[in-house]
Amino acid sequence: xxxxxxxxxxxxxxxxxxxxxxxxxxxxxxxxxxxxxxxxxxxxxxxxxxxxxxxxxxxxxxxxxxxxxxxxxxxxxxxxxxxxxxxxxxxxxxxxxxxxxxxxxxxxxxxxxxxxxxxxxxxxxxxxxxxxxxxxxxxxxxxxxxxxxxxxxxxxxxxxxxxxxxxxxxxxxxxxxxxxxxxxxxxxxxxxxxxxxxxxxxxxxxxxxxxxxxxxxxxxxxxxxxxxxxxxxxxxxxxxxxxxxxxxxxxxxxxxxxxxxxxxxxxxxxxxxxxxxxxxxxxxxxxxxxxxxxxxxxxxxxxxxxxxxxxxxxxxxxxxxxxxxxxxxxxxxxxxxxxxxxxxxxxxxxxxxxxxxxxxxxxxxxxxxxxxxxxxxxxx
Numbered sequence: 001x002x003x004x005x006x007x008x009x010x011x012x013x014x015x016x017x018x019x020x021x022x023x024x025x026x027x028x029x030x031x032x033x034x035x036x037x038x039x040x041x042x043x044x045x046x047x048x049x050x051x052x053x054x055x056x057x058x059x060x061x062x063x064x065x066x067x068x069x070x071x072x073x074x075x076x077x078x079x080x081x082x083x084x085x086x087x088x089x090x091x092x093x094x095x096x097x098x099x100x101x102x103x104x105x106x107x108x109x110x111x112x113x114x115x116x117x118x119x120x121x122x123x124x125x126x127x128x129x130x131x132x133x134x135x136x137x138x139x140x141x142x143x144x145x146x147x148x149x150x151x152x153x154x155x156x157x158x159x160x161x162x163x164x165x166x167x168x169x170x171x172x173x174x175x176x177x178x179x180x181x182x183x184x185x186x187x188x189x190x191x192x193x194x195x196x197x198x199x200x201x202x203x204x205x206x207x208x209x210x211x212x213x214x215x216x217x218x219x220x221x222x223x224x225x226x227x228x229x230x231x232x233x234x235x236x237x238x239x240x241x242x243x244x245x246x247x248x249x250x251x252x253x254x255x256x257x258x259x260x261x262x263x264x265x266x267x268x269x270x271x272x273x274x275x276x277x278x279x280x281x282x283x284x285x286x287x288x289x290x291x292x293x294x295x296x297x298x299x300x301x302x303x304x305x306x307x308x309x310x311x312x313x314x315x316x317x318x319x320x321x322x323x324x325x326x327x328x329x330x331x332x333x334x335x336x337x338x339x340x341x342x343x344x345x346x347x348x349x350x351x352x353x354x355x356x357x358x359x360x361x362x363x364x365x366x367x368x369x370x371x372x373x374x375x376x377x378x379x380x
Contacts, residue, residue, distance in 0.1 A: 025050065025054065026073070026077060029069070029225060029226070030077070030185060030188065030189075030225055031185065032228070033225075033226040033227060033228040034226050034228070035228075037066065037067045037068065037069075037226070038066075040060075040067045041066070041067065051067075058070055058072045058073075059072060059073035059076070060073065069222070069225060069226070071222065074221070074222055074224075074225060075196070077192060077225055078192045078193065078195055078196035078199075079196050081189040081190075081192040081193040081196065082192075082193040082196040082197055082200075084189070084193075084362075085189070085190070085193045085362040085363070085366055111159045112125045112128050112156040112157060112158060112159060113156065113157055113159055114153070114155070114156060114157075115152065115155035115156060115157055123157045123158045124155060124156070124157060124158075125156045125157060125158050128156045129150065129154050129155050129156055130148065132153070132154040132155075132156065133148050133149065133150050133151075133154040134148065136151075136153075136154060137149070165204040165205055165273075165274040165275055165276070166202070166204075166205045166206075166274055166275075166276040166277075166278060167205070167206045167208075167269050167272035167274035167276070167277045167278070168194070168198075168205065168206065168207050168208070168277075168278045168279075168280065168369065169207075169208045169209070169210060169265040169268050169269050169277075169278070169279050169280070170190075170191050170194065170207065170208070170209050170210070170280045170282065171210050171211075171212055171258070171261045171262065171265055171279060171280065171281045171282065171283075172184075172187050172188070172191060172209060172210070172211050172212070172219070172227075172282050173187070173212060173213075173229075173256060173258075173281075173282055173283040173284055173285075174211040174212060174213040174227070174228075174229050174230055175212075175213055175229060175230065175254050175255060175256040175284075175285065175288075176229055176230055176231060176232035176254030177229075177254075177284055177285055178229040178284055178329075179228075179229045180284075180331070181329075181331040181357070181358055182358045183284055183329050183331070183358045183361075184228070184229050185358070186358035186359070186361045186362065187282045187358075187361065188224060188225070188227060189362065190282070190361060190362050190365045190366070191207075191209050191224055192224055192225065193362065193366070194207055194365070194366070194369060195207050195209075195221060195224070197366075197369075204274075205274070206272055206274065208265070208268045208269075209221075209224060210261050210264050210265050210268070211227060211261075212256070212257050212258055212260060212261025212264075213229075213230045213253050213254060213255065213256070213257065214230070214248060214251065214252060214253045214254065214255040214257055214289050214296065214298060215245070215248045215253075215257055215260055215289075215296065216257060216260040216261040216263075216264045217264075218264065218268070229254070230253040230254040231253075231254060232254045233252045233253065233254060234252060238300065238301065239252070239298060239299070239300040240298070240299055240300075241296075241297070241298040241299075242295055242296070242297055242298075243295070243296050243298075244294055244295060244296070245291055245294050245295065245296045246294070248296050251296075251298065252298060255288045255289040255298045255300070256283065256285055256286070256287050256288045256289060257287065257288075257289035257290060257291070257296075258281070258283065258287040258310050259287065259289075259290045259291060259306075259309050259310040259312075259313045260289075260290070260291055261281075262279065262281075262310070262313045262314060262317055263313050263316075265279050265317075265322075266279075266313075266316065266317045266320055266322060269320070269322055270320060276323070277320075277321060277322045277323065278322070278323045278324075278325065278369075279317060279322050279323070279324045279325070280325050280327065280365060280368070280369075281324065281325070281326045281327065282327045282329070282361070282365075283326070283327070283328060283329070284328070284329040284330075284331075285338060286302040286307070286337060286338040286341050287302065287306050287307060287310045287341075288300050288301075288302050288306060289306065290305070290306045290309035290310060291309070292309065302337070307341055307344075310345070311344060311345060311348055314345050314348050314349050315348050315349070317349065318348065318349045318350060318351075323349075323351060324345070324346075324349040324351035325351055325352045325353070325354070325368055326342055326345060326346060326351065326352075326353045326354070327354045327356060327361060327364060327365060328342050328353065328354065328355050328356070329356065329357060329358060329361065330355050330356070330357065331357050331358065339355075342355075352368070354368070
């Protein structure tokens with residue numbers, strides 16, 4: 001590694017906060033997505049210096065005549081979301097994925113164990129190994145000298161707290177009701193923060209994001225800050241739509257198709273080689289859409305056939321070895337059948353369920369990811 005040294009000019013070192021001198025602009029983008037970027041083109045000339053500064057800082061660029069966020073801006077937004085969440089986490093949260101077996105690449109624990117063929121010699125406890133060699137020489141009636149002779153039984157290794165790679169898929173509800181109470185903003189920030197956390201502290205892990213609405217879609221990392229719930233396109237009390245899945249873009253988009261979201265998440269996780277596979281579901285209501293064969297069904301009020309199709313997919317995820325955690329947002333909870341559905345899904349998957357609001361969603365999700373388990377509202 002090469003180092004270049006120079007005289008310090010006294011300027012302040014850049015920090016994540018310095019990348020957000022115009023925080024209100026980025027909060028505006030998070031709140032309104034693509035519409036916010038379109039609105040930047042219509043700013044008054046007096047505000048042009050703000051855009052010029054953002055472009056100069058490498059946070060905003062123009063392509064094909066439209067503004068878009070740069071990778072630097074997306075990374076900075078992810079880091080800021082992560083710092084905001086960790087600032088409110090209780091002390092003592094675990095920062096790894098513990099397992100019962102000792103392994104390499106983790107924190108050292110007190111104590112040692114005997115060396116076995118194939119163990120990494122980088123974790124040799126040289127002090128204890130020396131003691132063993134000298135004690136063996138004394139027991140044999142020899143005076144320890146230099147060079148000290150070792151045999152395989154003298155060698156001991158540090159005990160390590162083993163960690164395993166984890167593949168995580170976050171399912172974010174994009175139905176129309178997620179716009180209320182700041183739910184979607186909270187869910188989006190959690191997904192951004194987890195992405196930053198994995199990149200910085202758990203590079204062996206992976207995070208994928210799936211948005212589900214009347215259908216479902218994989219959300220690329222660079223699109224996440226601009227993601228928004230689907231607008232409500234009808235206010236009829238009772239809706240029953242049956243349409244070929246290939247024509248799903250021609251009908252209402254604001255329904256909740258958790259079945260298709262879990263199916264897409266399962267396929268993604270099955271392609272990951274990680275030892276642990278987790279699926280986090282962030283939603284605020286009972287499923288109102290499902291797929292049967294090549295037909296998309298939109299049904300409101302929620303119907304039993306939609307719940308059954310979704311639970312069937314949940315069981316498939318469980319059999320694939322995927323741990324499912326459901327985060328139910330309950331600011332305006334009133335539907336007892338919704339809670340019953342979450343209970344059924346949790347029992348079927350042998351998973352965990354959290355009932356929370358947008359304000360404490362981040363803490364629940366982050367603690368669940370870091371510790372691997374959460375006792376709050378566990379349903380056996």
